[in-house]
Structures are given as C-alpha cells and as structure tokens.
Amino acid sequence: MQLLRSVLLGTLAVASLAANAATPPVTAFGLGDVELFDSPFKQAMERNAEYLLSLDADRLLHNTRKYAGLQPKGELYGGWESQGIAGHTLGHYLTALSQQYAATRDQRFKARIDYIIKEMAEAQRVYGDGYVGALPAKELATLRGLKQGKIDVKDGFFFQDGSWVPWYTQHKILAGLRDAWTLGGSTQAKQVTLRLADWVNDVTAGLNEEQLQTMLSVEHGGMREVLFDIYGLTKDPRYLQTAQRFEHRAILNPLVVGRDELPGKHANTQIPKVIGAARGYEVANQLEGRPIAENFWKTVVHNHSWVIGGNSEGEFFFSPKTASEHLSAATAETCNTYNMLRLTERLFGWKQQVEYADFQERALYNHILASQEPKQGMFTYFMSMKPGHYKTYSTPHDSFWCCVGSGMENHTKYGSGIYFQASDALYVNLFIPSRLRWKERGLELEQHTDYPRSNRTTLKVTKAPSGSLALRVRVPSWASADATLTLNGKALDLDTKPGWYATVQRKWNKGDVLDVTIPTSVRTEPLHGASDQFAFVYGPVVLAGDLGPAPDGPTVPYAKEQGANLKAESVAVPTLSGDPEQLAANLSRLPGEALAFGLTTASPRKEITLRPFHELDYQRYTVYWKTTPAENAE
Known part of the structure; x- marks a missing residue:
C-alpha cells in the first residue's frame, strides 16, 4: 500500500501526475485488421449484422427528438426503450454499428452512423447547453440538478425523485458517440462527443468530494472510462479532471490491497468502475489502477465465476462457498461477461499471461457465443445455471434489455482477441x-x-x-x-x-x-464450495447434458421481460455415481462430426448426450451434475 499513490488524491494532484501514459507493451489489432473465415463466430456476426440493419434508426431516436422538442420520425420501441432507462440502446447501437463498420467497411453501417449522428447533432443544437441523449424529463432534471448541488439518493439504482440510473444511460450515449468518432469515421461525432463531455464537466464541476461519492453510490456505468478515453484522444486536462469525479472509492479502495468485499454487491455496477481504473492507469499513469484491475479480475474469475465464465446470481455477487445455493435461472448476467472480457483484454496488454487468454476463450465460447439465438439473432439476459432449465431470449422490438445492447456489440468484435x-x-x-x-x-x-471439434x-x-x-x-x-x-x-x-x-x-x-x-480430453471442474457437484469440460467448451426440448409457450424461446421464465419449473436431472475424474475418463465421443459424448447416469439409469453448451439453444440442459460415491448408488 505504501508503494502506491493513495486513491484519495484530489483531481489537481492527479492532473499533475498525468503527463506520461503507461502504454501497454502489447495491444490488440484493429477490427479491420482481422477477417473472420466461416465458423460459428462469423455466423453469429452475420446474424447480428442482419438484426442491426433490421432496426429502425428513427425509432431508436424517438426520445432523442421528442425530449429536445423535435417531432419524432419513428414510433417508440417497447421494453426498456419505453421506460426511464430509454436511450441506452441508442448508445449501444451506435457502438455496434461502428464496430461492424470498422470490421467490414460495409457502407450500409457507415450510412446508418452518419444519419444518427446528424440527428443527434440537431437535438444537441436545440438543447443548447451541450447535452444530447434520450433521458426522460425526470432523469435529465436529476443530472442538471447536480450543478446546484442537488443530490438525493434512494438506493443503488434510483434517486429519491425516482430517476433511474441516469449516468448509466448517459454513459451509453457518450460511449456510442466516441465509437462513431473513432471507429465509425464520423467527424461530426467528434464535435457532438466533445460538447457532451463539456456538459458532463459543467454539471459536476461544483460538487465537493462528499457530494461526488454520494452521487456515485447510484449505478453510473462506465462514465469514468469513457471520459478517460476522451482525455486520451484530446489530452485536454478538463476531461481528466471530469473522469476523476467518477472514482467511486468505496469500491476501489478495498481492491487496491486485494480485499474481496464483493459479496452482496451488484456485479455489473462494479466491473465498469474497475475498467475505468484500468484506463486511468493507461492514459494518465494513475498507478493504483493496475492493482485494482488485476486484483478484481483474479477475485472474480477464480472465486466468483461459473464454469461458463459468467458470474453472479440475480445480478449480485455472493459468497463462493454458497455457490450451490445459487444455481437458479437468474445466473450469469450476459452484460457482466461483456465487461469482464473488455477488462481481460486490457490486462493481457499489460502482462501476457496465458490465463487471461484462457478466460477469454472460455467466456467467448460458453457465454457470449451461447447467448445468441440462431434464428433471429436474439439475446439472453441471464444464462440459467439451474439444472433442468433452458435459455430465454429477447424479442426483436419489445425487450431492449441492457444485455440486448451489449449483445449487439458482442457479436461485432470477435476478431479483436484472436491476435x-x-x-x-x-x-x-x-x-x-x-x-x-x-x-x-x-x-x-x-x-x-475446426477447433474445438478437432484439436x-x-x-x-x-x-x-x-x-x-x-x-x-x-x-x-x-x-x-x-x-x-x-x-x-x-x-x-x-x-x-x-x-x-x-x-x-x-x-x-x-x-x-x-x-x-493441442492434446485435449474431457475433464471436470468442481462447483465452488460443493464437493459433490461438478461440470464436464472438453478443451475450452463446457459440455452440458441435453435433457430434451424446452417447453412450448408464449415466453419460450422469446420473452418481452427478462424474468419471464425465472420461476418456470425445471425437469429432474439424473445423478451420477463415482469419482468425477473417472467419469470423465470413461466418456466416449459419439460417432460423427459433431462434438458430443455419451453419458450413462446412475439414478435413474439412462443415456444422456453431452453437447457444447453453446449449441444447446432450445433444449433443457444441465451444466452442473451431482455425484454420489459408487457404493451408494441405487
């Protein structure tokens, strides 16, 4: 701790230390430098591209125009886009379009970017103070009220006036504008981005430290990260100082010294704060950012993650020792893995450890690839780890959950971590x-x-x-x-x-x-804190038990509400008998090109096929199995 600069330094002291950036020795290639050949990843990217083009930009811009006093040109979408968090999808959409354009140079995406930026620039001109977005009146009033020192927090998601995570939503807009500028090639986006960043600076500049920390107790997304990015692009110290106002010390201080205080905390609220600290290390040489990021990553990946690479239950971290109590249908929020992968890429740039790439591979195959529905390209919110359950996907026009927004981005950038x-x-x-x-x-x-079907x-x-x-x-x-x-x-x-x-x-x-x-075999991985529960894994892929088709119904496979099937009944899962490693060694790969293994269960005795989890799109499944000693089997 004595070797690190205290996280309590004020913004002026931070600015004085920011002359030199901590440039990573290793970097990812640009999206345009890597072309995908045919594979499940390219197929997912192409499905996603079709969905992006199927969306109506004017419908996503509805609230941006409406709340600026302009006549909307398209009908408002449903789901979260018709609630207080409206507008977050527009930001994600801009990022997804920009990444897809950067990867392919497909002019259809460039045209869509340019149109949206033109419309946003017009709304920004009407607002007149630099703000642009789609926040409803209540949420915007909350942010504007910060300039007068008005901060009245209800809980981690709401202010007392009922406004719902306004900085979280505004971060998506600012990040989307940044990406339209840096990846989408829009010079107009640069102007809109900087005017909005100036507005953020203006409404937060007068807050004292206590007021800032109170403000930051409400989820605020990656505001610190995107402002560090803008500082890195412009070298304007105003943006460095603005970024520092989003340093949430209650979360970051324990991480500097490696304390795990994550149980009970909302998972995806914290990951962007850590990415922000990592960006502070990179662009402003803020030394504590590195141990914060490294300690957090190790803690989450080693102690708080499911075998598929995702984490949390009901969106919250829990004690690793109690994992067996959290095998519910509300596990592994997809946004969390989206952000953990973004953090992982940065850590690999600092130190080239195989475990970073191992995690990236695991999470890509078993969570991100598994999160896309193959017919319409829809998205999961939770990735159910409940034995005997199934996946629930979004609808095209009436969901727009956070994981729909980050999902749009996920499938545009598979080329970023290969080399x-x-x-x-x-x-x-x-x-x-x-x-x-x-x-x-x-x-x-x-x-x-043909990996991982071949080695x-x-x-x-x-x-x-x-x-x-x-x-x-x-x-x-x-x-x-x-x-x-x-x-x-x-x-x-x-x-x-x-x-x-x-x-x-x-x-x-x-x-x-x-x-x-690469020699490859089936192995097992235990569930945290449960000696009798484990998962089968072959190379990078989790093998789940195929338990037959999911039930037909109005919310299967597509649901407007992300929680529509959380309380749906699951089927009973047979138990196994014997030592897990011996069970893995006795598995036989089934004939044919598919990656599949035959498993004989103990109680009841039956034959079940193990398949890669990312291929079980419409089936009931189990990822984790229970085993009993061989002598106790029925």
Missing part, C-alpha cells in the same frame, strides 16, 4: 478461422481450423514480414499434455507445456505453414 501485437512478436491467443493483415510489419497470416490449427504465412519475428502460440492451461508444433512438416523442439506460449522465432517466408496440435 495481439508487440514490437517484435505476434501472439496467437484464440484458434478461430481468420486472416490477419499486420500492415506495419507487412505480414499476412491465415488460420484454418489442431494451421497457421499459414501468405505474405512474409520483413525481418525476424517471434510467433507466440498459446498452449492452453487445460491441455492434457505438451502441444506439438511442426513447421513445414518438420517437428519443432520447443517448450510447449500447458499454460505457456510456444515461441517460434525466425525469418518467415511466404508459404510457411505452422501446424499446432
């Missing part, structure tokens, strides 16, 4: 069919694989870089033995142990082919 670049090295973190174009080094690389991936150099370059390929920690690498058909003598980067340093030539084989 990472250092000055002298290329990291291959994920095994997803794709093409990388590293313009600065003159390298083009193709990856071909092999092939990397082919289609354009050779200048000079020597280290190619560092992740050997996952879950690998059952050392990986095998061959270059142009010849075996390489390398350190390829699990949890390590196998490094090939050479002058690469066009046509070089590096084949990577």
Whole structure:
C-alpha cells in the first residue's frame, strides 16, 4: 500500500501526475485488421449484422427528438426503450454499428452512423447547453440538478425523485458517440462527443468530494472510462479532471490491497468502475489502477465465476462457498461477461499471461457465443445455471434489455482477441478461422481450423514480414499434455507445456505453414464450495447434458421481460455415481462430426448426450451434475 499513490488524491494532484501514459507493451489489432473465415463466430456476426440493419434508426431516436422538442420520425420501441432507462440502446447501437463498420467497411453501417449522428447533432443544437441523449424529463432534471448541488439518493439504482440510473444511460450515449468518432469515421461525432463531455464537466464541476461519492453510490456505468478515453484522444486536462469525479472509492479502495468485499454487491455496477481504473492507469499513469484491475479480475474469475465464465446470481455477487445455493435461472448476467472480457483484454496488454487468454476463450465460447439465438439473432439476459432449465431470449422490438445492447456489440468484435501485437512478436491467443493483415510489419497470416471439434490449427504465412519475428502460440492451461508444433512438416523442439506460449522465432517466408496440435480430453471442474457437484469440460467448451426440448409457450424461446421464465419449473436431472475424474475418463465421443459424448447416469439409469453448451439453444440442459460415491448408488 505504501508503494502506491493513495486513491484519495484530489483531481489537481492527479492532473499533475498525468503527463506520461503507461502504454501497454502489447495491444490488440484493429477490427479491420482481422477477417473472420466461416465458423460459428462469423455466423453469429452475420446474424447480428442482419438484426442491426433490421432496426429502425428513427425509432431508436424517438426520445432523442421528442425530449429536445423535435417531432419524432419513428414510433417508440417497447421494453426498456419505453421506460426511464430509454436511450441506452441508442448508445449501444451506435457502438455496434461502428464496430461492424470498422470490421467490414460495409457502407450500409457507415450510412446508418452518419444519419444518427446528424440527428443527434440537431437535438444537441436545440438543447443548447451541450447535452444530447434520450433521458426522460425526470432523469435529465436529476443530472442538471447536480450543478446546484442537488443530490438525493434512494438506493443503488434510483434517486429519491425516482430517476433511474441516469449516468448509466448517459454513459451509453457518450460511449456510442466516441465509437462513431473513432471507429465509425464520423467527424461530426467528434464535435457532438466533445460538447457532451463539456456538459458532463459543467454539471459536476461544483460538487465537493462528499457530494461526488454520494452521487456515485447510484449505478453510473462506465462514465469514468469513457471520459478517460476522451482525455486520451484530446489530452485536454478538463476531461481528466471530469473522469476523476467518477472514482467511486468505496469500491476501489478495498481492491487496491486485494480485499474481496464483493459479496452482496451488484456485479455489473462494479466491473465498469474497475475498467475505468484500468484506463486511468493507461492514459494518465494513475498507478493504483493496475492493482485494482488485476486484483478484481483474479477475485472474480477464480472465486466468483461459473464454469461458463459468467458470474453472479440475480445480478449480485455472493459468497463462493454458497455457490450451490445459487444455481437458479437468474445466473450469469450476459452484460457482466461483456465487461469482464473488455477488462481481460486490457490486462493481457499489460502482462501476457496465458490465463487471461484462457478466460477469454472460455467466456467467448460458453457465454457470449451461447447467448445468441440462431434464428433471429436474439439475446439472453441471464444464462440459467439451474439444472433442468433452458435459455430465454429477447424479442426483436419489445425487450431492449441492457444485455440486448451489449449483445449487439458482442457479436461485432470477435476478431479483436484472436491476435495481439508487440514490437517484435505476434501472439496467437484464440484458434478461430481468420486472416490477419499486420500492415506495419507487412505480414499476412491465415488460420484454418475446426477447433474445438478437432484439436489442431494451421497457421499459414501468405505474405512474409520483413525481418525476424517471434510467433507466440498459446498452449492452453487445460491441455492434457505438451502441444506439438511442426513447421513445414518438420517437428519443432520447443517448450510447449500447458499454460505457456510456444515461441517460434525466425525469418518467415511466404508459404510457411505452422501446424499446432493441442492434446485435449474431457475433464471436470468442481462447483465452488460443493464437493459433490461438478461440470464436464472438453478443451475450452463446457459440455452440458441435453435433457430434451424446452417447453412450448408464449415466453419460450422469446420473452418481452427478462424474468419471464425465472420461476418456470425445471425437469429432474439424473445423478451420477463415482469419482468425477473417472467419469470423465470413461466418456466416449459419439460417432460423427459433431462434438458430443455419451453419458450413462446412475439414478435413474439412462443415456444422456453431452453437447457444447453453446449449441444447446432450445433444449433443457444441465451444466452442473451431482455425484454420489459408487457404493451408494441405487
């Protein structure tokens, strides 16, 4: 603690320390540098793109125009867009459009971005003070009242006047504008972004420290992060000072020293605060941001996460020892994993640890990919861990939950975590069919694989870089033995142990082919605090028991309300008998191309198929199994 700058420093002291940024030594490639080949990830991206284009921009802009005194051009959407949190979807939508455009250069998305920004600029002009958004009158009055020091909090989500998380909603707008500027290529978005950031500065500048901390007790999304981003883009110290006003010390102080005070706290309220601290470390060299982010990540991933990579129950963290009491239908809010992945990417840039990439892989396959419904591209809110339950998806026009907004973003950026670049090295973190174009080094690389159905991936150099370059390929920690690498058909003598980067340093030539084989087997992972409950995992994918089709009904598979099926009955799940690891070793892969295994249960005795969790879209399932000692089986 003595080695760290105190988190209690005031904004002026912070500004004086912010001359140099803590530039990460390793960074992700731009979305446009990575092209996805056919795979479940590309298919998810294409479904999502169709949904983005199916939405009516004028309907999403309804409240932006209405509350500015302009005539709406489209009918208001339903669900959360017709409630006090209205407008959050518009911000997410701008980000999703911008990421899709950055990844594909599809002009349909660029046209949509430009139209929305033009409309928002007009609303901002009418407001006259720099504000733009879709906050209803009550929520906007709450934020404007801050300028007069009016802060009256009810709880973690509402002010006393009933306004619902206005900063949370406004963050989505500001982040969407930032992305339209930086990814969507809109020069007008830059102007709108900075005027709105100036407004945030104006309404918060007069608040003292006590008032700020009271304000921050209400969920406020990633306001600190996006303001740090704007500071990083402009180097204007006003935005640095504004960002610091969103430093919630009650949450961040314990994390500096690694104390786990998360049980009982709303999970996704906290993750953006930690990402904000990480951005403060990166763009303003605020040293405490790094231990805050690293300690939080370790605590959540190691102690508070389900096997699929998601966390929480009923949106809240709980004691790890009580996980078996929280296997409900309200587990693993998808927004949480969206934000944990964003944090993970930053941490990998600071320190290239395989466990960061392992988590990214786990969460992408088992939560994010699993969260999309394959017919209409709809989204889950909770990812039910309740044995014998099923998934519930949003409706196209009458849900617009927070996880719909973040879901729109999730499926536009699958290319962002596959490869990472250092000055002298290329990291291959994920095994997803794709093409990388590293313009600065003159390298083009193709990856071909049927992973995880097979345990092999092939990397082919289609354009050779200048000079020597280290190619560092992740050997996952879950690998059952050392990986095998061959270059142009010849075996390489390398350190390829699990949890390590196998490094090939050479002058690469066009046509070089590096084949990577990762020994893979079924293993088990226990449920926190429950010695008799566990999940089956094969490589990166969680294997869930297919228990037959989900019931037909008006809220299955699509529901307007995210909680529509939380109390729905689940079917009984058979128990297993014996040692979990022995059960895993005895599983037999079923014939055919599909990744599936046969499992014989003990009570009642029956045959069940284990499939990748992300493939169980409309079925009842169980992720966690109970086992009894073999001698006690019926």
